[in-house]
Amino acid sequence: MLKEGQVRIPSGCAIAAVIDTTGERFSGETIIRSIALMHDRSNGLGGGFAAYGIYPEHADSYAFHVFFDSEEARQQCEAFLFDHFNVDVSEPIPTKKVPSITDAPDIRRYFAKPNKVRMREAGLDEAEYTARCVIRINAEFEGAFVFSSGKNMGAFKAVGYPEDVGEFYMLDRYKAYLWTAHGRFPTNTPGWWGGAHPFTLLDWSIVHNGEISSYDANRRYIEQFGYKCNLQTDTEVITYLFDHLCRHHGLDLDVAADILAAPEWDEIDEMSPDQRAYFTALRTVYGSALVNGPFSVILGSNRGLLAINDRLKLRSLTAATKGNRAYFASEESAIRVVCPDPERVWAVSGSDPVFIPLHLSKED
Amino acid sequence: MMRYFQPEFHIVRDPARCIHCGCCVRQCANECHYFDEDGKTVLCRDESCVSCQRCVCLCPTGALRIEKFKSDYRESAVWTQQVQKEICRQASTGGTLLSAMGNPKPYPIYWDHMLLNASQVTNPSIDPLREPMEIRTFLGRKPDRLSFTKDKKLLTEMPPQIKLETPILFSAMSFGSISLNAHRALSAAAKELGTLFNTGEGGLHPDLHDMGQYAVVQVASGRFGVHKDYLNNSAFIEIKIGQGAKPGIGGHLPGEKVNVEVSNARMIPVGSDAISPAPHHDIYSIEDLRQLIWSLKEVTEGKKPVCVKIAAVHNCAAIVSGVARAGADIIAIDGFRGGTGAAPTRIRDNVGIPIELALASADQRLRDEGIRSRVSLLAAGPTRNAADVVKAIALGADAVYIASAALIAIGCHMCQTCNTGRCNWGIATQREDLTRRLNPEIAKERLVNLVTAWNHEIKEMLGGMGINSLDSLRGNRLMLRGIGLTEKELSVLGIRHAGE
Numbered sequence: 001m002l003k004e005g006q007v008r009i010p011s012g013c014a015i016a017a018v019i020d021t022t023g024e025r026f027s028g029e030t031i032i033r034s035i036a037l038m039h040d041r042s043n044g045l046g047g048g049f050a051a052y053g054i055y056p057e058h059a060d061s062y063a064f065h066v067f068f069d070s071e072e073a074r075q076q077c078e079a080f081l082f083d084h085f086n087v088d089v090s091e092p093i094p095t096k097k098v099p100s101i102t103d104a105p106d107i108r109r110y111f112a113k114p115n116k117v118r119m120r121e122a123g124l125d126e127a128e129y130t131a132r133c134v135i136r137i138n139a140e141f142e143g144a145f146v147f148s149s150g151k152n153m154g155a156f157k158a159v160g161y162p163e164d165v166g167e168f169y170m171l172d173r174y175k176a177y178l179w180t181a182h183g184r185f186p187t188n189t190p191g192w193w194g195g196a197h198p199f200t201l202l203d204w205s206i207v208h209n210g211e212i213s214s215y216d217a218n219r220r221y222i223e224q225f226g227y228k229c230n231l232q233t234d235t236e237v238i239t240y241l242f243d244h245l246c247r248h249h250g251l252d253l254d255v256a257a258d259i260l261a262a263p264e265w266d267e268i269d270e271m272s273p274d275q276r277a278y279f280t281a282l283r284t285v286y287g288s289a290l291v292n293g294p295f296s297v298i299l300g301s302n303r304g305l306l307a308i309n310d311r312l313k314l315r316s317l318t319a320a321t322k323g324n325r326a327y328f329a330s331e332e333s334a335i336r337v338v339c340p341d342p343e344r345v346w347a348v349s350g351s352d353p354v355f356i357p358l359h360l361s362k363e364d
Numbered sequence: 365m366m367r368y369f370q371p372e373f374h375i376v377r378d379p380a381r382c383i384h385c386g387c388c389v390r391q392c393a394n395e396c397h398y399f400d401e402d403g404k405t406v407l408c409r410d411e412s413c414v415s416c417q418r419c420v421c422l423c424p425t426g427a428l429r430i431e432k433f434k435s436d437y438r439e440s441a442v443w444t445q446q447v448q449k450e451i452c453r454q455a456s457t458g459g460t461l462l463s464a465m466g467n468p469k470p471y472p473i474y475w476d477h478m479l480l481n482a483s484q485v486t487n488p489s490i491d492p493l494r495e496p497m498e499i500r501t502f503l504g505r506k507p508d509r510l511s512f513t514k515d516k517k518l519l520t521e522m523p524p525q526i527k528l529e530t531p532i533l534f535s536a537m538s539f540g541s542i543s544l545n546a547h548r549a550l551s552a553a554a555k556e557l558g559t560l561f562n563t564g565e566g567g568l569h570p571d572l573h574d575m576g577q578y579a580v581v582q583v584a585s586g587r588f589g590v591h592k593d594y595l596n597n598s599a600f601i602e603i604k605i606g607q608g609a610k611p612g613i614g615g616h617l618p619g620e621k622v623n624v625e626v627s628n629a630r631m632i633p634v635g636s637d638a639i640s641p642a643p644h645h646d647i648y649s650i651e652d653l654r655q656l657i658w659s660l661k662e663v664t665e666g667k668k669p670v671c672v673k674i675a676a677v678h679n680c681a682a683i684v685s686g687v688a689r690a691g692a693d694i695i696a697i698d699g700f701r702g703g704t705g706a707a708p709t710r711i712r713d714n715v716g717i718p719i720e721l722a723l724a725s726a727d728q729r730l731r732d733e734g735i736r737s738r739v740s741l742l743a744a745g746p747t748r749n750a751a752d753v754v755k756a757i758a759l760g761a762d763a764v765y766i767a768s769a770a771l772i773a774i775g776c777h778m779c780q781t782c783n784t785g786r787c788n789w790g791i792a793t794q795r796e797d798l799t800r801r802l803n804p805e806i807a808k809e810r811l812v813n814l815v816t817a818w819n820h821e822i823k824e825m826l827g828g829m830g831i832n833s834l835d836s837l838r839g840n841r842l843m844l845r846g847i848g849l850t851e852k853e854l855s856v857l858g859i860r861h862a863g864e
């Protein structure tokens with residue numbers, strides 16, 4: 001049977017997220033409880049979390065989280081990493097035995113800074129250099145998979161129910177100001193650790209519920225610009241689209257969201273001339289980055305949290321706020337279980353992205 | 365004179381039904397039907413019948429039928445009747461064989477070897493009757509990126525974009541090769557449909573001056589009818605390098621077809637042959653093409669996108685890439701089954717490659733070079749129905765050109781003899797008694813109906829795939845699966861086999 005990455009696998013899911021907009025960090029226990037309530041939306045074939053602000057002591061280093069299928073894969077990949085980065089810390093990611101989670105690969109993390117000489121030789125900035133190294137490892141190193149590569153953030157994922165994955169990685173012991181979570185319901189795969197969400201590149205992390213019917217249009221667009229969609233998952237391609245539009249084209253996150261979940265022409269035709277010009281230009285130039293089909297997506301980043309829904313609102317996604325915190329989940333109950341009395345609750349509407357910016361003070 | 369070969373068709377007249385009214389006599393420009401010496405009895409001769417079906421369709425009593433003339437030769441897979449007939453024709457005339465319309469040979473039609481996807485369970489299909497289904501299409505050069513002010517005002521200067529309400533345009537057919545009434549119908553239909561028609565290499569007739577905004581104006585090697593006002597009175601300009609039906613050769617509109625009207629539009633003397641040279645004599649290289657593109661942009665003050673149309677030939681992927689870099693905003697690729705008003709038979713039947721393969725490899729090549737998003741790709745030659753259109757777009761086209769299908773909609777029966785100028789349907793002729801037969805109003809309605817029907821079908825197929833915007837189908841090859849194709853064919857098309 002073909003593994004994930006060799007074949008495209010659609011899947012359904014549950015997603016959830018919590019952010020503290022002041023940057024106050026809180027334990028992973030909240031997000032685990034939220035996603036656990038939606039147990040039935042996943043089938044035990046994938047769960048994961050992304051957490052921002054967890055590594056303040058290594059805030060300037062890239063934190064690489066890597067799965068290794070074999071000792072040989074680890075040696076090859078480490079040789080590459082040590083060659084291209086100055087690695088400060090190399091250690092196994094602490095885990096705890098959980099009965100339902102089996103067949104774990106070797107899971108390690110590295111805190112590292114780009115090798116300045118190589119970076120200068122390549123003529124790339126730090127982010128581009130790092131992104132290319134990650135894409136290269138994932139494309140070329142059999143049995144090694146970098147599943148997290150941002151600064152002061154990390155993804156944690158496995159084959160299992162999300163609440164078990166949270167326990168496996170002992171996420172209640174980490175503190176973050178932004179958490180996202182995912183429970184997966186793949187339709188035809190034995191499940192692979194790398195295939196679980198979130199999918200990340202640099203500081204971007206995506207959890208996603210749905211199946212995008214524009215996948216190959218998006219993939220063939222983004223692969224023009226040096227990306228390789230190894231996993232053939234919707235989530236991967238959405239991550240790259242955001243990375244490309246924001247990092248390479250310098251667009252704001254909300255503009256990128258307006259590209260991925262653009263309004264319909266009927267609506268655009270009725271807009272004011274300025275707005276019409278704005279959306280017409282976006283849709284004309286970036287039509288291949290329009291994401292189509294049913295989806296709800298939560299993008300975690302060092303700028304804040306962005307939630308988008310498909311234009312026809314074919315997937316559920318609820319948002320709520322209370323005080324400095326904002327909550328998102330596939331089902332409202334998953335918000336109320338951790339925040340029983342929110343000030344505002346609403347359904348995220350198609351083509352109306354919700355962005356919750358982070359207001360970190362300087363020393364954070 | 366002794367005849368060395370049989371007629372192609374046999375006209376069958378049912379004596380029980382024929383009332384000898386003479387309708388067929390009046391309709392047949394090939395003079396197949398005639399009155400006997402008594403002036404009352406209608407008779408027919410098979411020799412010049414081209415099976416255009418005009419008499420069959422118009423016979424008031426349904427007395428006529430055309431069948432293949434059957435006189436079986438001794439069987440040979442090598443020396444077929446067709447082969448022998450062609451040899452005999454050449455032995456009698458010493459000339460190049462001429463024919464018209466697209467390559468009729470049974471080469472593989474890849475559209476028929478590709479199947480479309482539909483959503484089940486994990487992804488709901490969308491009902492176009494309930495939900496908006498977008499097929500609006502923009503053609504023109506796209507900037508690599510956009511930038512905005514903080515309050516989202518566009519800073520990037522956008523090159524001119526052509527907005528179409530359907531991904532279907534009418535392809536190049538010149539006034540000269542087809543009648544003015546046909547041009548009237550095409551232009552009016554384009555206007556009503558929110559799309560464009562294409563002047564071909566014949567200029568724009570003064571009567572259609574106001575339709576210029578719906579016209580793609582062609583600049584071909586003969587430069588007929590090309591002047592500043594013609595270029596500026598257009599939606600976009602198309603430099604025709606090649607045509608799928610006859611790659612590598614020029615064109616020849618015989619002097620008989622050059623009446624006063626055609627002469628005015630083409631800016632040539634009445635009765636003179638209009639010869640389009642094989643190459644443009646100012647384009648002997650890609651650098652030259654670049655200069656012509658920029659000259660045309662200069663004369664139109666950069667307001668008109670410039671398209672370059674090439675025939676689908678072996679190396680077309682690399683050529684398309686070069687053309688994109690030479691500054692073309694739109695590139696049209698014309699496959700070897702594309703139609704023509706006249707082409708040497710040998711060329712029509714043997715030169716060029718199928719549009720499906722050319723389009724797939726050109727689109728991939730542009731992506732490999734990271735420049736696909738800059739230019740628009742048009743596929744032509746031919747798309748026969750809405751499914752072909754959907755498949756072309758999934759392979760990577762931005763839009764398609766249709767011409768043969770449009771002509772069939774207004775009466776063409778593919779008799780493949782446009783070159784004779786005796787089109788009984790009033791389409792590919794300049795004879796006034798014949799062109800009168802084509803009512804431009806009715807023909808326009810039929811064209812509008814055809815494209816409207818295709819639009820509906822395109823939306824239906826899109827909805828089934830769970831897609832509500834054509835943007836998300838462009839280049840979306842996962843929506844295609846091959847059936848009955850070899851590994852090599854699949855790899856050129858960039859698709860998987862059904863069941864994979």
